[in-house]
Amino acid sequence: MSPAKHEILEALFLQEKPVKAVQLAKELGKDFPPVMMHLLGLTRMGYAVSPEKGYYVISEEGKKTLGLPEVTRKKALEILAQKPWEKGFHFYAGIGKPLNLYANDLLDFCNKLAKVNVDAVEFHMERGDFEAWFTSLGDAELAKKAGLLKKKKLKSEELRRRLFEAAQGRCIELSKIVGESAAPST
Numbered sequence: 001m002s003p004a005k006h007e008i009l010e011a012l013f014l015q016e017k018p019v020k021a022v023q024l025a026k027e028l029g030k031d032f033p034p035v036m037m038h039l040l041g042l043t044r045m046g047y048a049v050s051p052e053k054g055y056y057v058i059s060e061e062g063k064k065t066l067g068l069p070e071v072t073r074k075k076a077l078e079i080l081a082q083k084p085w086e087k088g089f090h091f092y093a094g095i096g097k098p099l100n101l102y103a104n105d106l107l108d109f110c111n112k113l114a115k116v117n118v119d120a121v122e123f124h125m126e127r128g129d130f131e132a133w134f135t136s137l138g139d140a141e142l143a144k145k146a147g148l149l150k151k152k153k154l155k156s157e158e159l160r161r162r163l164f165e166a167a168q169g170r171c172i173e174l175s176k177i178v179g180e181s182a183a184p185s186t
Helices: 003-014 021-028 032-044 059-063 075-080 106-113 120-129 129-137 141-152 158-179
Strands: 055-058 089-094 097-103
Touching: 003 021, 003 032, 003 059, 003 141, 021 032, 021 059, 032 055, 075 106, 075 158, 089 106, 089 120, 089 129, 097 106, 106 158, 120 129, 120 141, 120 158, 129 141, 141 158
Parallel strands: none
Antiparallel strands: 089 097
């Protein structure tokens, strides 16, 4: 796969809902015609799908191409399970500056992320703490999204919003797999 198609596939992966090609091109800082051409190619290859005219999402095959495993019900339950205090996500304002705020599961993480100081979100993103914690939960997909968001060098509320949307979307997706309802409060 070409680097351009790979970049577009990663951008699709970061989207929490179907996206228009023009919006994707804008987010990537690319011209529309080549992005549209690559999207059509990714669709023909089965790595992207168009759930409605003019909108695109990454397919399960596209996720596999990015190296992401398919999630079984058992794996989804493991990812969503509550963790003991020492394995929870502990928020810090900086090195040696604990906020005495922690999340013991992914749903709790979403709820706390929505309220924690944005400086703490930037601190943890720069260090790769979110990726590491999502990996420790067994969630390769959410860890990959956090890594891609980190590469974008987002700041402030935009960073929080995008990370929250990714984690919230993942909670909903995993809940559907296990057959339960779990949505973070906003």
